[in-house]
Amino acid sequence: MAGTDTSGRPPGAVGRVLAPLALAQFICSFAGSNMNVMINDISTDLDTTVQGVQIAITIFLLVMAALMIPGGKLTDRYGRKRCFLLGLATYGIGALLSAAAPGLGVLILGNSILEGIGTALLIPPVYILTTLLYTDVTSRARAFGTIMALGGIGAAAGPLIGGLITSVLSWRAAFVFQALVIALILILSRRIEDPLPPDPTRSFDTGGAILSAAGLILLVMGILAADNNLWLMTGLLLLGALVLVWFFRSVRAKEAAGKEPLLSTSMFRNRTSNLGMVTQNVQWLLLMGVSFTVAAYLQVVRGYDAIGTGVIFTAATLGLLASSLAAERLAKRHAQRTLIMTGFAVAIAGIGILIGMVSGFPSAWAFAPGLLLIGLGLGVMLTPSVNVVQSSFPEEQQGEISGLSRSVSNLGSSLGTAVAGTILVAGLTTSAYGAAMITLAVIGLAGFVAAVLLPRTTTVG
DSSP, rough: TTTTOTTSSOHHHTTTTTTHHHHHHHHHHHHHHGGGGHHHHHHHHHHHHHHHHHHHHHHHHHHHHHHHHHHHHHHHHHHHHHHHHHHHHHHHHHHHHTTOOSHHHHHHHIIIIIIIHHHHHHHHHHHHHHHOOOOOOHHHHHHHHHHHHHHHHHHHHHHEEEEEEEEHHOHHHHHHHHHHHHHHHHHHGOOOOOSSSOOOOOOHHHHHHHHHHHHHHHHHHHHGGGGHHHHHHHHHHHHHHHHHHHHHHHHHHHHHTTTOOSOOGGGSHHHHHHHHHHHHHHHHHHHHHHHHHHHIIIIISOOOOHHHHHHHHHHHHHHHHHTTTTTTHHHHHHHHHHOOOOOOOHHHHHHHHHHHHHOOOSSGGGHHHHHHHHHHHHHHHHHHHHHHHTTOOOOGGGHHHHHHHHHHHHHHHHHHHHHHHHHHHSOOOOHHHHHHHHHHHHHHHHHHHHHHHOOTTOOOO
């Protein structure tokens, strides 16, 4: 591909576009976790409950998951840079609206809806542009390593940064911080050039977009209803499953008629990609599930403030930073499958230590060893999972697979907060904390099995 040297490393002009792309992933991940340490402050200021804040967090993650596939598809029609900039602008407006929110409803509109829509528009271009500009396994691992490092740091350091801002200023200032970062990204984005021209003639499957989004929303709403009404939970889950079946039937019908659906069924015929997306889903489920569970337990059960809670999460941030920045070196020495398996094993061990240490030691620092291992494990496997999936498809399908991949990952984030949060909020006690963490560990084992089933000689590039 033009624009790269023989080593696959983009020249300086192309390499500099990595800064706004990585910062975009950072701020979107930050937004998904920084509210975890503001639970008490927000609920008191807006006269709502812990469950109300949990719902706001989950809706934000859910909107991202539901709209990521349509967002990825729109990049083909309107261009990757244009969608990226529109997403940034929408996100920034949502952040400012959240900062001024007088109540939970406006907070959900700004943070959960507008920031969620903005993220769904801007994140697929991040992964499409990276895949197109970095063409060999080493340079792509380096680029995705940087992006996933900042994304993971955003999620892991969100509690610390959010805690600092909340303690020194207020929780509202954390949203102003997001808006400022968005402004910086917009300035840096002037360097970005779209490597492929947009195709305005590409059709857009509006009906498919509505069905896919509705199905995903109903599924997560069903999980959220588990602690209130089991019949409602069952009904929502069944309805969500039926809507998704309807969606896939409509996709097949459109393909049979020679029309372009929202998502081609060929996306699901690649066994390596399918397994890679399972690992992505579980990775983000673990990260967001652990983050919400530990943050809520520390604040509500043990009475820690935002800054105290955030400081404890430093261990996870350091672990994730160390292993993510080593992605390029690890990719040269080990197979993608090996890295993903190792990451899950280390993260699951970290959850086990979290359960054991916290029950046996009253100090909040008993969380540090487990969080450190979880951070290390996630950092080891986030990059190879993305690399495996994105590299399984040619350039012309990057819009579809990027949207699907990010949707699967963000659905994992939604499920992590919903599953762990539902268990924890149903009974904010030490036993509920243990039940939530055990559930996450079991789900982590499922991710490990998916990694074992990946081809032994997974090649990327």
